[in-house]
Amino acid sequence: MVDVEFRVVSDRRDGLLLALGQVVIANGFTLLRQRMLNSDEGVVLVMVVRGPADALLMLEEKLGTHHLVQSFEASPYEPAPSAPAAAPAPVARNNGNGNGHAGQTSAAAAPVAPAGAAGGHAAAPIDTQRVETLLPQLARNYPNILLQLVALERELPPAQREATLRYIGQRVGAWVYKRDFALGGQLPLADSVRRIALPAMRQLVQAELHEDVLKVRNSPFCHRGESGECCHFLRGMLGGLLEGQHGAHVHVVESQCRNTGAETCRFEFES
Incomplete structure (x- = not known):
């Protein structure tokens, strides 16, 4: 579960909290506290919500594109510490109803490890602010997201690439599962790969299934000048897609990976 603070600017006060509160609840979150005030920007509504991390991307998309919302910011919420700490600078997101450019969310710059990382030395920290800013953009552009991800991969320090791209993949995969596949019944792992993972991958890359192995012929993450397997986003996304059915x-x-000389990138699954 995650606690997140949303700051919304609107030109309308009446019905704003009710409308956005319904969106929060419909996406599986609980509204912990809220405050509303008038400012030079308009009506400002601040909400602190709690809910599942894998549903956060979808909630941000729904709030940021709501017709009552002119601009939208999000940041991880933490109770005020006993010692003063510098607050992160917010990055505004506009949905087109107000002035500005669409598509950015702010988050604190405190580094976190991806889900599933073990120990303090297992994976390099992730720049949370950069990830949370990118995720709503990926949701709007999906499935045309690979160019953005390849550009991000090139910019990241080598020590952060695997952890960051796997974490983004997990978040995107969980979002796609909830959007497209959550209403289906419970499936065995092999059927989940065939009916969920394979169709979702085919929206992004050339994917095929041979027995229980998913093969990708055109991963854009190969041949980046590094040794070893490098399709970290695809691996993370497959995990996010399947966790909706089978948990962590x-x-x-x-x-196998084309980066190491294989003909295709091969992904195998265990539970």
Whole structure:
């Protein structure tokens, strides 16, 4: 579960809290506290909500594109510490109803490890602010997101690439699962790969299934001048897609990669 603070600017006060509160609840979150005030920007509504991390991207998209919302910011919420701490600078997001450019969300710059990372030395920290700013953009542009991700990969320090791209993949995969597949019944792992993971991958890359192995022919993350398997986003997304059916117990392995000379990138699944 995550606690998040949303700051919304609107030109209308009446019905604003009710309308956005319904969106929060409909996406599986609880409204912990709220305050509303008038400012030079318009009516400012601040909401603190709590809910599942894998549903946060969808909630941000719904709030940021709501017809009552002119601008939207989000940041991780933490109770005030006993010692003063510098607050992160917000990055505004406009949905087109007000002035500005669409598509940015702010988050604190405190680094976090991706879901599933073990120990303090297992993975490099993730720049949360950069990730949370990118995720709503990916939601709006999906499935045309690979160019953005390749550009991000090139900019990241080498020590952060695997952890960051896998974490983004997990978040995107969980969002796609909830959007497109959550209403289906519970499936065995092999059927989940065939009916959920494969169709979702085919929106992004050339993917095919051979027995229980998913093969990708055109991963854009290969041949980046590094050794070893490098399709970290695809691996993370497959995990996010399948966790909706099988929880965190599902394990995705890139057993072969074109970056190491294989003909295709191969992903295998265990639970």
